[in-house]
Every structure is written in C-alpha cells, then in structure tokens.
Amino acid sequence: MSADIIEHCDGYKTLEAAIARDGEKYGDPERYNPKLGWAVARAKHYAEKTGLRATDILNSWESKRNYWYMNYYQDCQQPEIKGDDVRVFDTPDALHDSIGKTGFRCPMCESISKSPYVCDSGKEMEKGKVCDWKSYGLFGTMGKGVYVFVKSALRGESIFKPISWEKS
Template sequence: MKNEQQQNELVAAINEMTEKYSGWERHREASIKYITNKCNEYSQKLDLSPLQVFQALEKKRDYSYPNYYQEANQPNLDGDRVFLFETKSKLLETVQPEQGFICPSCSGVSKSPYNCDCVKEDGKQCGWKSYGLFGTGGDGIKVAIKEGFLEKPVIEEIFLPVAMKHLV
C-alpha cells in the first residue's frame, strides 16, 4: 500500500508541474512516463522515495521540463560504467584522484576528471571535456553519491580513473 501511495504522490506532483507550462502538451504524456520511471529507478538505487527524487530534480531544473528530463541529464544507474558511492569520501577512496584520469581523446593521464590537461606531441594542451558534446565517448564512468543526492541530484560523467581501470 505504501508503494501505491508513493506512486500516487509522485504522479500528482509531476502532473502539477507539467500543467503549469503551456506549449508542451504533445510532450506531456511521454514526459510524465519518463519522469515517473526515472524517479522510481533512482529511488530504488539511492534509497530515497520517488517523490524525494522528483523534488530534488525539480530544484535543480532551470529550463523546460521536456528538455531537462532526458537520458543525457538522468542516465540509467545500471551498467558496468556506473558507480554509486555512499559518501564523497568513499568516492575519493575508490577513485584515488592523485593517480589521475585517462582522457578518452588523447589517452593521456589528466589530473582533472573533467578537463584533460595533458600536453600532446604538438605542444598543445588536449583540452577534452568530459561534459562536452561527446562526453567521454563511452570510455569514462558515471558516478553518483547517495549522501547529499537530494542537495545535488547529479550523475556526473568523468574520465576513467587510473585506479579503477581494472573494474571496467
């Protein structure tokens, strides 16, 4: 019964949000389905209620809901390149940032998980961005931190940490 009540609360909140915006009627049904499924998926993986997930995502959203609610912004939490950490300290312990991150463009080891600082043979900095149009091209990882997810509801894509190379 609790699960049914949670679903009803979630759908009511999503309906209330979508009804506030005109011009998106043809996207409304698909958006409601996507948001509901994504909130349920995240709820199970992050040990939160679906409504808590939705409310956290809504606090972060600052543009149209059909453009915000999509896989690029809320990727699946299943897969061999998605890692959930209980705390930020557990993330840092596993990632070991001092070992560096493998750039998917130049294959060098960058100090940054987001912006390659490697110098190529021509003397120019690589500059590849994990958050750019092509992301990590499937060669990086996605990370989420359970603790604090409600304050920062983000799944980040980063370059593959050298310390985790053996895990993917």
C-alpha cells in the same frame, strides 16, 4: 505516507507545469507529455537502486534543472543504474576513496588527467594546441566515461573514467 506519492511532490508539479505550458504554447502536447512519465519512471528506478525516496530524487533533479526538460531528462543525463560504468556512493568521501589519486582517463587524448571534468594532461593534439576535452561539452565523455551518483548529495554526473577503475 502521502509524502511518498510522487504526483504530490514539488518536482513533479514544476515539471508537469512546464510541460503543460509548452503544450499550450506550441500545440502538439504529445511531443512533450511523455517526458513526465519518463522522469517519474527513472526517479522510481533510482529509488529502487539507492534506497532513497523517488520524491526526493525527482525534487532534486527538478531543483537543479536549469535548461529545457526535453534535453535534461535523457539516458545520458540520468542513466539506468546498471553495469560498471554507473556507480552509486553514499557520500562524496566514499566516491573519492574509490577513485584514489591516480587520475582520470581523458576520452579524447587517452592520457591521464588530474581533473575528472577538463583534460589537463598537457598532451599536444596538434601543433600549439593541447587537449582540453570537457566531460560536460557537447559530446560529453563519448561513451568512455562513467556516471557517479552520490546519495547524500542526491546528485549524479558524468566524469572521465578513474584510472583506478580501469580493468587491466
């Protein structure tokens, strides 16, 4: 099916064009060009692991991209799907069922947060300052979070680790 040729999809074309513009503008195209191959390979990896089409995945990534591709396409943003800390779900409901209602472990204060994105544990880190660590901040989840990908939404993100996923 021609629709499955990744070089023909809109996501590929927009990323390719963005990379070509930078190559012309700044010179040194060798710095930018490999990102295209990386994104394609990673989209194919996601396709293989999820049963989705690589074209749909790359289109989705590009349509949601709102900053520079050099920072957007990285292992921490689109991690390989392997191990216990990168998990795939069919729907948001399936994700929520798996998480349950026991909250999330904040990577900074290690208390329990009700939000998977912004610590609301109320733990005081220093006098008058409670923890408000953010999963989407500069240091993310500091390697202590999880990455969840929802197939029906073609969307993945890093969140604090659900308490229900912690091993005793």
